[in-house]
Amino acid sequence: xxxxxxxxxxxxxxxxxxxxxxxxxxxxxxxxxxxxxxxxxxxxxxxxxxxxxxxxxxxxxxxxxxxxxxxxxxxxxxxxxxxxxxxxxxxxxxxxxxxxxxxxxxxxxxxxxxxxxxxxxxxxxxxxxxxxxxxxxxxxxxxxxxxxxxxxxxxxxxxxxxxxxxxxxxxxxxxxxxxxxx
Amino acid sequence: xxxxxxxxxxxxxxxxxxxxxxxxxxxxxxxxxxxxxxxxxxxxxxxxxxxxxxxxxxxxxxxxxxxxxxxxxxxxxxxxxxxxxxxxxxxxxxxxxxxxxxxxxxxxxxxxxxxxxxxxxxxxxxxxxxxxxxxxxxxxxxxxxxxxxxxxxxxxxxxxxxxxxxxxxxxxxxxxxxxxxxxxxxxxxxxxxxxx
Numbered sequence: 450x451x452x453x454x455x456x457x458x459x460x461x462x463x464x465x466x467x468x469x470x471x472x473x474x475x476x477x478x479x480x481x482x483x484x485x486x487x488x489x490x491x492x493x494x495x496x497x498x499x500x501x502x503x504x505x506x507x508x509x510x511x512x513x514x515x516x517x518x519x520x521x522x523x524x525x526x527x528x529x530x531x532x533x534x535x536x537x538x539x540x541x542x543x544x545x546x547x548x549x550x551x552x553x554x555x556x557x558x559x560x561x562x563x564x565x566x567x568x569x570x571x572x573x574x575x576x577x578x579x580x581x582x583x584x585x586x587x588x589x590x591x592x593x594x595x596x597x598x599x600x601x602x603x604x605x606x607x608x609x610x611x612x613x614x615x616x617x618x619x620x621x622x623x624x625x626x627x628x629x630x631x
Numbered sequence: 632x633x634x635x636x637x638x639x640x641x642x643x644x645x646x647x648x649x650x651x652x653x654x655x656x657x658x659x660x661x662x663x664x665x666x667x668x669x670x671x672x673x674x675x676x677x678x679x680x681x682x683x684x685x686x687x688x689x690x691x692x693x694x695x696x697x698x699x700x701x702x703x704x705x706x707x708x709x710x711x712x713x714x715x716x717x718x719x720x721x722x723x724x725x726x727x728x729x730x731x732x733x734x735x736x737x738x739x740x741x742x743x744x745x746x747x748x749x750x751x752x753x754x755x756x757x758x759x760x761x762x763x764x765x766x767x768x769x770x771x772x773x774x775x776x777x778x779x780x781x782x783x784x785x786x787x788x789x790x791x792x793x794x795x796x797x798x799x800x801x802x803x804x805x806x807x808x809x810x811x812x813x814x815x816x817x818x819x820x821x822x823x824x825x826x827x
Contacts, residue, residue: 462788
């Protein structure tokens with residue numbers, strides 16, 4: 450008896466939609482995706498950096514050169530060499546962190562005196578958090594010149610905001626002094 | 632009118648919660664979580680392997696190789712999955728492209744234009760253990776010439792339109808229809824002889 454086309458289609462529709470393989474295929478899949486997994490982890494710092502760039506440009510109009518530099522700038526070459534070798538990122542951090550520490554010390558005394566520069570302080574907090582995130586990203590990808598440049602720009606802006614805060618402190622202090630004289 | 636219900640868009644789980652769980656796994660896998668991807672793998676393995684097995688004409692080793700290739704490709708392409716369809720639907724089409732792409736570039740082919748006497752004993756062994764009409768039907772499908780089998784599997788079993796089959800299999804729509812007609816005729820002839 451000849452099967453009709455309709456009967457054939459009904460039988461085809463009843464075929465099982467799933468079929469388990471006889472072998473366990475996952476180990477083979479896992480072995481092949483593991484190297485790709487490691488590469489995608491290395492991309493995470495760049496994704497973080499991109500998010501930071503976006504927020505900083507929006508918040509501060511920060512001008513950052515996003516081109517990937519292939520050679521380290523001259524100041525790195527003048528830094529004393531360490532046993533492990535100085536990366537561009539650690540050189541950047543060294544240049545700015547001393548200045549940042551000095552200003553941070555002055556600001557703390559100002560804050561203890563009860564002065565307020567809430568907008569600038571808020572900006573400073575954002576920049577400080579961004580620096581920490583960048584340092585974490587650099588820890589994962591220490592050879593990244595792009596991340597190091599981003600850190601440099603962020604720290605420059607931090608210094609600038611701190612100086613502005615301290616100028617504000619100085620102008621408030623001299624105003625208070627003038628007021629007491631009159 | 633075809634009695635085949637288009638099954639492509641039926642999600643693994645019809646519940647909103649199932650869809651949410653699947654999306655969470657997809658997001659985690661996209662961020663490099665291999666355990667999340669393994670969960671997706673376990674959910675989709677049966678469907679993917681069935682498709683590979685039929686497209687590969689019941690060749691077990693080739694079907695398993697294609698199944699692995701499909702999941703590896705899915706891992707690579709996951710950043711491109713936008714969630715326009717269910718993950719299973721996206722994976723299904725990706726699997727078809729993997730198998731047909733491999734066929735185009737493969738240096739060593741197992742010819743399916745062979746007579747039944749030349750069929751290697753191990754290839755259809757799993758099918759012989761089943762009972763009833765479905766066993767004969769699976770064997771008949773595996774015996775089809777490659778292009779006819781491809782069109783029958785994708786159109787009549789998996790529910791793709793001729794336009795979709797033609798695009799994936801790199802053939803004209805008219806060719807797809809002609810190959811389907813040929814496939815159905817051959818199967819009906821074989822099945823009829825089987826039960827004479």
